[in-house]
Amino acid sequence: MTNTASSASPQGSATTNVSEGWRARDQRSVSGAYSRYTDLVIEDGEGSFLIDVEGRRYLDFGCGIAVTSLGYRHPDVTRAIHQQVDSYWHTSVVTQHVRLTEAAEKVASICPDPLDTVFFANSGAEVVEGALKLARQATHRQGIIAFTGGFHGRTFGALSVTTSKVHYREHYSPLLPGVYTTPYPYCFRKCDHGPQEPCPIAMGEELEKLFRHIVPADEVAAMLVEPIQGEGGYIVPPKGFLATLRRICDQHGIVLIFDEVQSGVGHTGRWLASEHDQVVPDVVTLAKALGSGLPIGAIVARHDLMDKWPAGTHGTTFGGNAISCAAAIATIEVIERDGLLQRATEIGARIQERAQGWQKQVGGPADVRGRGAMIGLEFMDSAGLPDAERVDAIRAACLQSGLLVLGCGLDDNVIRLVPPLTLSDPELEQGLDILEGAVLHGGARA
Numbered sequence: 217m218t219n220t221a222s223s224a225s226p227q228g229s230a231t232t233n234v235s236e237g238w239r240a241r242d243q244r245s246v247s248g249a250y251s252r253y254t255d256l257v258i259e260d261g262e263g264s265f266l267i268d269v270e271g272r273r274y275l276d277f278g279c280g281i282a283v284t285s286l287g288y289r290h291p292d293v294t295r296a297i298h299q300q301v302d303s304y305w306h307t308s309v310v311t312q313h314v315r316l317t318e319a320a321e322k323v324a325s326i327c328p329d330p331l332d333t334v335f336f337a338n339s340g341a342e343v344v345e346g347a348l349k350l351a352r353q354a355t356h357r358q359g360i361i362a363f364t365g366g367f368h369g370r371t372f373g374a375l376s377v378t379t380s381k382v383h384y385r386e387h388y389s390p391l392l393p394g395v396y397t398t399p400y401p402y403c404f405r406k407c408d409h410g411p412q413e414p415c416p417i418a419m420g421e422e423l424e425k426l427f428r429h430i431v432p433a434d435e436v437a438a439m440l441v442e443p444i445q446g447e448g449g450y451i452v453p454p455k456g457f458l459a460t461l462r463r464i465c466d467q468h469g470i471v472l473i474f475d476e477v478q479s480g481v482g483h484t485g486r487w488l489a490s491e492h493d494q495v496v497p498d499v500v501t502l503a504k505a506l507g508s509g510l511p512i513g514a515i516v517a518r519h520d521l522m523d524k525w526p527a528g529t530h531g532t533t534f535g536g537n538a539i540s541c542a543a544a545i546a547t548i549e550v551i552e553r554d555g556l557l558q559r560a561t562e563i564g565a566r567i568q569e570r571a572q573g574w575q576k577q578v579g580g581p582a583d584v585r586g587r588g589a590m591i592g593l594e595f596m597d598s599a600g601l602p603d604a605e606r607v608d609a610i611r612a613a614c615l616q617s618g619l620l621v622l623g624c625g626l627d628d629n630v631i632r633l634v635p636p637l638t639l640s641d642p643e644l645e646q647g648l649d650i651l652e653g654a655v656l657h658g659g660a661r662a
């Protein structure tokens with residue numbers, strides 16, 4: 217099969233023997249715990265495309281779950297990694313090393329004042345764990361408040377604050393004690409108020425009840441929240457919600473942690489999604505897009521708060537690895553140099569424009585939401601119930617036409633769109649044409 221540099225190739229015509237062979241090998245040797253979004257067998261990536269073992273190209277609007285914001289093998293990130301590989305790779309905490317110091321300065325530079333001090337780890341779950349530990353150390357309190365539908369990772373601490381699906385939690389109890397879950401303002405589905413009325417959850421009513429009936433506020437160390445819920449369904453809370461949390465945390469001396477592992481590093485058109493609301497947390501966690509695919513996560517906090525974490529009370533062997541740090545520095549530099557925050561806003565506006573057109577037609581999404589190039593399309597059936605089957609069918613139709621899109625949502629009924637910020641206009645239109653065909657015509661038009 218011949219492929220042009222910029223086009224997606226549909227599935228079906230080529231033989232699948234090569235993929236089948238790899239799938240069989242995978243089944244024999246790889247844990248079944250991986251729940252993969254597709255059965256694609258990938259061996260290459262280039263720009264906005266993934267390429268499978270049969271040479272088929274897939275335009276990727278999922279970015280390896282919101283990670284490869286610069287596409288695959290961005291030349292500047294690739295160069296930075298190569299240069300670092302030719303220097304040193306690893307020192308751990310045996311020494312200070314220059315790339316880590318540089319990466320910390322770079323990460324602090326994209327966070328709002330006064331967040332200026334960084335601890336690096338390897339993944340989203342690890343930085344969530346670390347942030348919760350920091351809050352307990354700093355306050356000498358135990359309680360942790362998390363929000364229904366949140367996803368924060370799979371390790372025990374992160375899992376204890378994750379409530380997007382019971383499947384992630386079943387058979388793992390007992391989880392971390394001292395975690396209190398309170399509703400997230402998911403107004404499209406979960407709130408009773410009218411569309412123009414203020415949301416009581418966003419105004420803090422549920423938190424007040426929590427403090428009155430369940431846990432005293434002065435026993436709470438941390439409040440952990442995603443400024444946009446990711447796995448929960450790309451849910452944008454109403455304006456004022458984050459400011460309410462800020463006010464409540466200030467009032468009670470609670471460490472406010474924004475988990476921006478999925479929403480941070482540019483996809484929303486700002487470095488942090490929380491910047492849209494002009495609310496600054498005490499701690500922010502970043503990972504996913506930070507290293508363009510190399511494992512790195514960051515806990516960013518004010519210096520005085522970080523100073524309450526005594527040396528050696530937290531640590532890591534691999535966190536802040538030199539190659540991951542080089543990738544993070546290059547990723548941030550490319551986003552800055554190429555104006556990709558602005559590009560995220562443009563991509564998102566175009567997606568919203570087209571998706572809102574589909575909303576008016578039979579079978580279109582019931583809700584279109586998001587910030588910048590982080591967009592959720594929520595599908596409901598004719599009875600007004602979440603329509604996961606529809607989302608599966610749309611994703612399958614897209615894949616047949618060479619477009620990779622991911623689902624998410626508490627009921628798996630949301631298509632999430634997080635295309636690379638390096639996407640060209642023709643690639644964007646190509647992807648949206650395929651998606652439109654899948655949404656409105658069951659894939660026939662694609």
Ligand SMILES: Cc1ncc(COP(=O)(O)O)c(C=O)c1O
Nearest residue numbers: 339340341367368369446477478
């Ligand atoms: C908001 C958020 N926090 C934490 C995590 C966990 O990240 P990781 O899978 O790198 O451990 C995720 C992963 O999807 C996430 O979306």
